[in-house]
Amino acid sequence: MRINCSCPKCTNKPSYINVEINEGFFSGKTISCPEGHEFFFISASPRSQFLIQQGVESFLKGFYFESFHTLYSAYEAYKKEFVAAHSYNEIKDLEIVKTMLTKLDRSERLEGAYVTSFISLSNGKVPIGLSRSEVELRNDVVHKGIIPDKASCEKIGNAIFKFIGGGNLLIAKRCMEEIDRFPINQVYEADYVNNKLIQKGFDTIINSPEDLYNKEYISYSIALNILSSMTFLKEDDITNHMFTDQVNKGHFIIS
Ligand SMILES: [Zn+2]
Numbered sequence: 001m002r003i004n005c006s007c008p009k010c011t012n013k014p015s016y017i018n019v020e021i022n023e024g025f026f027s028g029k030t031i032s033c034p035e036g037h038e039f040f041f042i043s044a045s046p047r048s049q050f051l052i053q054q055g056v057e058s059f060l061k062g063f064y065f066e067s068f069h070t071l072y073s074a075y076e077a078y079k080k081e082f083v084a085a086h087s088y089n090e091i092k093d094l095e096i097v098k099t100m101l102t103k104l105d106r107s108e109r110l111e112g113a114y115v116t117s118f119i120s121l122s123n124g125k126v127p128i129g130l131s132r133s134e135v136e137l138r139n140d141v142v143h144k145g146i147i148p149d150k151a152s153c154e155k156i157g158n159a160i161f162k163f164i165g166g167g168n169l170l171i172a173k174r175c176m177e178e179i180d181r182f183p184i185n186q187v188y189e190a191d192y193v194n195n196k197l198i199q200k201g202f203d204t205i206i207n208s209p210e211d212l213y214n215k216e217y218i219s220y221s222i223a224l225n226i227l228s229s230m231t232f233l234k235e236d237d238i239t240n241h242m243f244t245d246q247v248n249k250g251h252f253i254i255s
Contacts, residue, residue: 007033044221048078064153079114085188086117157243
């Protein structure tokens with residue numbers, strides 16, 4: 001998986017850096033543009049969004065096994081990000097959130113934490129999870145090596161899109177109701193990345209417009225699809241065909 005990002009220092013003629021989406025993409029790594037400008041790069045957009053996009057693009061290519069697995073990974077990654085955003089909103093301590101996340105390495109623990117976070121943030125609503133048949137489908141593909149066809153992949157895709165959409169809608173609603181000033185997932189992502197940059201010794205305060213072009217780092221954020229943390233969802237956006245709608249747009253961005 002790769003994505004193009006523009007070089008902030010190539011101001012005379014635009015140049016692009018083709019960045020590989022690997023673990024360093026999220027934890028931070030050094031990249032350079034064709035003109036030799038070097039940067040410390042870190043994604044300010046969460047992992048789940050890239051996995052979702054990979055699921056969409058694999059589906060478009062007809063790679064249903066890969067699409068299914070990637071969408072399921074996105075579902076797990078999203079729950080972790082949601083729980084992290086909720087905890088950070090409560091305690092405002094990145095180190096404690098990090099320690100907490102290490103305890104959620106098993107999927108049933110993560111499921112429990114997600115339900116608890118959702119109930120707490122929604123003031124009592126229980127999230128709608130995957131149905132029994134969707135869970136059985138997942139078990140067949142993940143544990144028994146069953147190769148999903150197009151219809152099975154679309155079924156899990158639509159279920160996962162609706163699930164993640166429900167989480168993002170809750171976060172958006174809290175802003176509409178003025179419970180939170182900014183979406184809590186965006187606050188967590190921004191503070192997480194800012195903290196990483198400060199740890200690396202960068203001055204992240206922008207004092208003048210020139211500072212924007214002279215930075216030695218790239219904090220990269222992008223809205224890849226409807227489930228981006230930067231997309232403000234409305235009630236009508238949540239349907240049983242969100243994945244189908246997304247693949248019908250046919251956009252390739254990261255491959
Ligand atoms: Zn450059």
